Amino acid sequence: MSDSAVEEADLAAILRSGLAHHGAGRLDDAYACYASVLERDPLNPDALHLAGAVRLSQGATGEGVARIWEAVGQLPVFPQAWNSLGLGLKAQGRLEPAIACLERAVEQAPEDAPLLCNLGGALWDAGRTGEATDALRRACALAPDMVEAQVALGRVALALGQGGEALACYNAALALQPGRLETLAGLGAALLLAGDPVAAEAMLRRAGAAAPDDPGIGTDLGRALQAQGRVDEAIAAFGAVLARLPDHLPARLHLGFALQARGEALAALDCFRAAVAAAPALPPAQMALAVALAGQGLWPEALASFDAAAALRPDDPAAHMGRASALQMLERRAEAAEACRAALALQPGLAEAHASLGVILQELGELEAAVASHRQALTLRPDLVDERCSLSHALRDLGALDEAAAQARIAVSQRPGKGFAHASLGFALLAQGHVDEAEASLRMAASLPAEGPEQRTSAGMIRLLLGDLPGGFADYEARWLRPSMAANPIRSAGPAWDGGQIAGRSILVYCEQGLGDSIQFLRFVPEVAARGGRVLLAVQPELAALAASVPGVAQICPLDQGVPAFDLHCPLVGLPLALGTTLDTLPAETPYLTVPANRLAAWADRLRPAPAPAGLGLFRRQGADRSRYLRVGLAWSGSRDHGNDRNRSLPLHRLAGVLAAPGCTFHVVQKDVREADMRALGQIEGLVDPRGLVGDLADTAAIMQQLDLVISVDTAPAHLAGALGRPVWVLLPAVPDWRWLLRRADSPWYPSARLFRQKQAGDWDGVLAEVAAALAELASARL
Incomplete structure (x- = not known):
C-alpha cells in the first residue's frame, strides 16, 4: 500500500472516530478529530x-458557517453540507440565503x-406558506415513517386551519412514536x-401529564374546555398558565375570550389591553381588543386598534371590515x-363586505350603487x-x-x-299607499323583539308612528348607544332625570337633535318647572331668544356658550x-312660544303692504294694494344632512302651481x-325673500x-x-x-296644522295640486 493510501485510510479512520463521538454527543472530542484531519x-x-x-x-454559528462555506467551495455537489449551511444561516436569521442553500441541497x-x-x-x-407545505x-x-416530517407538516396544517391534514399527520406520528410530547400536544390541538x-x-x-408546566398545552386545554361550554374550568386553566407565566400572550388572549363568554366584558377588555400593551405588533391581540372595544361602543379606540391590525396584516379582510x-x-x-x-379586493366573494358597502352607500345617498352591492x-x-x-329600503328610496x-x-x-x-x-307598503296593510305590518314589527340598539331605536320610531308614545320613547332611548350620541359630554357630567323627585334641584334640559325637534319638545318644559x-x-x-319665552325657564343657555x-x-x-306622556295627555296648547315685542314691531313695519321705503331695495312688490291678499310663508326644503331629505324636500320650481294661486x-x-x-x-x-334681515328664529317667528x-x-x-299657533300646512312624504302619525x-x-300626505311615494304632484286648490279656495274667501 502506498504512503498516500495509508494516509487516506488513516484520515478516514480519524473521521469515523469523530463521527462516533459526534453521534454520541461528545462534541469536543468530535471536533478534535475533525481538527486533526484538517491539520x-x-x-x-x-x-x-x-x-x-x-x-x-455549540452555538458558534459564525465559525460554523465559515467552515461549511469552505466545504462546499471544495466540493460543490455536497447536499449534506448545503443542508448544514442552510441551517446555520437560518440560525443567524438570514432566511433567504438559508433557503437558497437548502434548495441547492434538495436539487442535489x-x-x-x-x-x-x-x-x-x-x-x-419566511412566510412562503404554499412552498413550505x-x-x-x-x-x-x-x-412516511419519518416522525419529524409528519410532525412538521401537522404543525403547518394546524397553523393554516387545515384540521383534516393536521389530524392525519399527528395520528401517523403518534403511531410511529406513541409517547412523543409534541405529537400528543399537536394532536390535541388538531x-x-x-x-x-x-x-x-x-x-x-x-x-x-408529561409536561404539566407547558404553557401551550395548558392554553389549548383551556380552549378545549371552553369549546365544551365549561367556561369556569377554562378560565381556571388559563389562570393556571398565567400564574406561572404572566406574560404568556395566548393564555392572556384566550382568558379574555372566556371572560367574554361568561359575560364579563370589562374584565375581558382589560385582558386584551394587557395583551396589546405586551405585544402591540401581534395582529390577533389588536383584533381582539378592537372587537371588545367595539362591543362596548368605544368606537374611536376600536378604530385605532382595527387600524393597527390592518397595518400589521394588510391581507386580512376581517381587519378592513372592522375598520x-x-x-x-x-x-x-x-x-x-x-x-x-x-376587504373586497382581498376577498371578492365576501358577502358581508358587499352588504356593509351597500348600507354605507345608501347612507351616502348613492342609491343605485347601494342596490348593486345589496x-x-x-x-x-x-x-x-x-x-x-336593506335592499328593500334602497329600492323604496329609488322609487322601485x-x-x-x-x-x-x-x-x-x-x-x-x-x-x-x-x-x-x-x-x-306605506310607500305604495297601502296604509291598512302597512299599519298591520308595522304593528307586527313593534310586537317583536328588536335585535341590537339600531333596530331597537327603529322599533321605537315605529311605535311612535303608531301613536304609542310611552313604548316608543322607551325604545328610542337606545339611540344613546350610537357613538355620535354617546359622546355627548352632558351625559357624563351628572345623573340623568328619570321623572323622579326634582323639587329644589336644578335640571339641565338640553337639545340633542335638530331645530325642529327642539321646538317640538319645548312644550314639556313648563311641566318640569311645575314639579x-x-x-x-x-x-x-x-x-335661544325665542326659547327664553317658554314659561318656567330659569336660565337660557345657548350651546355655543x-x-x-x-x-x-x-x-x-x-x-x-x-x-x-301619552297621546291623550300630550300638552298641545299653543302658542307656547312668544315673540319678543321689539321683533314683532320691527317686522310688522318691514312687511306692511305699502311700498317699501326708498333705498331699502329688499322686496319687490306690485303696485296694487294687497292688503286683502293672503300672506303665505313658504318652506320647501330643509337641511341636506337630514337622513330623509331626499324624500321630504322639494325644488322650488315644483311649487309653480301653488305660487300661481x-x-x-x-x-x-x-x-x-x-x-x-x-x-x-x-x-x-x-x-318676498326677507332672509337678509333674519338673524335668528325669533325673526322668523316675527315674520x-x-x-x-x-x-x-x-x-x-x-x-x-x-308652536306659535299659526295656521300651517305640512307637506308629507308617503312614509x-x-x-305625524298615520x-x-x-x-x-x-x-293649527293641516297635513297633506302623498298617496304614494314620490307623488308630490298630487299633494301640490291639493294644496293649490285649497289655497285658491282660502284666498278667494278672503277677497
Missing part, C-alpha cells in the same frame, strides 16, 4: 463540513426526506380544530366605503335577511316600490319572527318619557336656499306672526309655525316621520 488535509471537505456542524451545535438530493423537511421549515418561517408533503410521501373538543381534552391531558364598521359608526362613511372595498351580497348569501331588508315590497315579503318569509323584516314590509325643578335650558344659539353646573340633566326629546303673496321662511333654487327665486314675481298661513315641508319652519290630516302636536 493534515486543510481542504478536506468532509472534515470542514463536520467541524462546521459541530460549531453550529431530491429524494432526501430530511433535506425536504428542513427546506419546508425554512420556507414556513409542498416541501413537507413531499418529505412525508418519500418517508382535534380541537376539527371540532372534537372532548377527544382534544383527553389528548391534551395526556400531554399535560369599515368603526368608521361607519363614527359617521365617516366615505372612508368606511373604502375600507369595505379594501344584490351582490344576496347572490352570494341569499339567507342574509338584514341585507334583503313593487320590488321593494317583494324583497321585504321574502325577508318576512325567511324570518317571520324578525321585526326588521316586518318593518321593511310596512314601510314598503319644582329649576330649569336651565340649553338650546341652539339661533333658538357652554352650560352651567346642574344637579340633573334630561334631553328635550327625553322629557315625554320622564313625564309619562290668485290672491296670495308669498314669503320665504326657511333659512337656507339651495343654489338651483336661488336662480328660480329671482324669477318669481312678488315672492310668521305677520302671515295668514305657512306652507312647509317637514322641517323646522313647520314646527315653529305650529312620514314618526311625529292617516290623520290633523296633528295632536299642533292643533
Whole structure:
C-alpha cells in the first residue's frame, strides 16, 4: 500500500472516530478529530463540513458557517453540507440565503426526506406558506415513517386551519412514536380544530401529564374546555398558565375570550389591553381588543386598534371590515366605503363586505350603487335577511316600490319572527299607499323583539308612528348607544332625570337633535318647572331668544356658550318619557312660544303692504294694494344632512302651481336656499325673500306672526309655525316621520296644522295640486 493510501485510510479512520463521538454527543472530542484531519488535509471537505456542524451545535454559528462555506467551495455537489449551511444561516436569521442553500441541497438530493423537511421549515418561517407545505408533503410521501416530517407538516396544517391534514399527520406520528410530547400536544390541538373538543381534552391531558408546566398545552386545554361550554374550568386553566407565566400572550388572549363568554366584558377588555400593551405588533391581540372595544361602543379606540391590525396584516379582510364598521359608526362613511372595498379586493366573494358597502352607500345617498352591492351580497348569501331588508329600503328610496315590497315579503318569509323584516314590509307598503296593510305590518314589527340598539331605536320610531308614545320613547332611548350620541359630554357630567323627585334641584334640559325637534319638545318644559325643578335650558344659539319665552325657564343657555353646573340633566326629546306622556295627555296648547315685542314691531313695519321705503331695495312688490291678499310663508326644503331629505324636500320650481294661486303673496321662511333654487327665486314675481334681515328664529317667528298661513315641508319652519299657533300646512312624504302619525290630516302636536300626505311615494304632484286648490279656495274667501 502506498504512503498516500495509508494516509487516506488513516484520515478516514480519524473521521469515523469523530463521527462516533459526534453521534454520541461528545462534541469536543468530535471536533478534535475533525481538527486533526484538517491539520493534515486543510481542504478536506468532509472534515470542514463536520467541524462546521459541530460549531453550529455549540452555538458558534459564525465559525460554523465559515467552515461549511469552505466545504462546499471544495466540493460543490455536497447536499449534506448545503443542508448544514442552510441551517446555520437560518440560525443567524438570514432566511433567504438559508433557503437558497437548502434548495441547492434538495436539487442535489431530491429524494432526501430530511433535506425536504428542513427546506419546508425554512420556507414556513419566511412566510412562503404554499412552498413550505409542498416541501413537507413531499418529505412525508418519500418517508412516511419519518416522525419529524409528519410532525412538521401537522404543525403547518394546524397553523393554516387545515384540521383534516393536521389530524392525519399527528395520528401517523403518534403511531410511529406513541409517547412523543409534541405529537400528543399537536394532536390535541388538531382535534380541537376539527371540532372534537372532548377527544382534544383527553389528548391534551395526556400531554399535560408529561409536561404539566407547558404553557401551550395548558392554553389549548383551556380552549378545549371552553369549546365544551365549561367556561369556569377554562378560565381556571388559563389562570393556571398565567400564574406561572404572566406574560404568556395566548393564555392572556384566550382568558379574555372566556371572560367574554361568561359575560364579563370589562374584565375581558382589560385582558386584551394587557395583551396589546405586551405585544402591540401581534395582529390577533389588536383584533381582539378592537372587537371588545367595539362591543362596548368605544368606537374611536376600536378604530385605532382595527387600524393597527390592518397595518400589521394588510391581507386580512376581517381587519378592513372592522375598520369599515368603526368608521361607519363614527359617521365617516366615505372612508368606511373604502375600507369595505379594501376587504373586497382581498376577498371578492365576501358577502358581508358587499352588504356593509351597500348600507354605507345608501347612507351616502348613492342609491343605485347601494342596490348593486345589496344584490351582490344576496347572490352570494341569499339567507342574509338584514341585507334583503336593506335592499328593500334602497329600492323604496329609488322609487322601485313593487320590488321593494317583494324583497321585504321574502325577508318576512325567511324570518317571520324578525321585526326588521316586518318593518321593511310596512314601510314598503306605506310607500305604495297601502296604509291598512302597512299599519298591520308595522304593528307586527313593534310586537317583536328588536335585535341590537339600531333596530331597537327603529322599533321605537315605529311605535311612535303608531301613536304609542310611552313604548316608543322607551325604545328610542337606545339611540344613546350610537357613538355620535354617546359622546355627548352632558351625559357624563351628572345623573340623568328619570321623572323622579326634582323639587329644589336644578335640571339641565338640553337639545340633542335638530331645530325642529327642539321646538317640538319645548312644550314639556313648563311641566318640569311645575314639579319644582329649576330649569336651565340649553338650546341652539339661533333658538335661544325665542326659547327664553317658554314659561318656567330659569336660565337660557345657548350651546355655543357652554352650560352651567346642574344637579340633573334630561334631553328635550327625553322629557315625554320622564313625564309619562301619552297621546291623550300630550300638552298641545299653543302658542307656547312668544315673540319678543321689539321683533314683532320691527317686522310688522318691514312687511306692511305699502311700498317699501326708498333705498331699502329688499322686496319687490306690485303696485296694487294687497292688503286683502293672503300672506303665505313658504318652506320647501330643509337641511341636506337630514337622513330623509331626499324624500321630504322639494325644488322650488315644483311649487309653480301653488305660487300661481290668485290672491296670495308669498314669503320665504326657511333659512337656507339651495343654489338651483336661488336662480328660480329671482324669477318669481312678488315672492318676498326677507332672509337678509333674519338673524335668528325669533325673526322668523316675527315674520310668521305677520302671515295668514305657512306652507312647509317637514322641517323646522313647520314646527315653529305650529308652536306659535299659526295656521300651517305640512307637506308629507308617503312614509312620514314618526311625529305625524298615520292617516290623520290633523296633528295632536299642533292643533293649527293641516297635513297633506302623498298617496304614494314620490307623488308630490298630487299633494301640490291639493294644496293649490285649497289655497285658491282660502284666498278667494278672503277677497
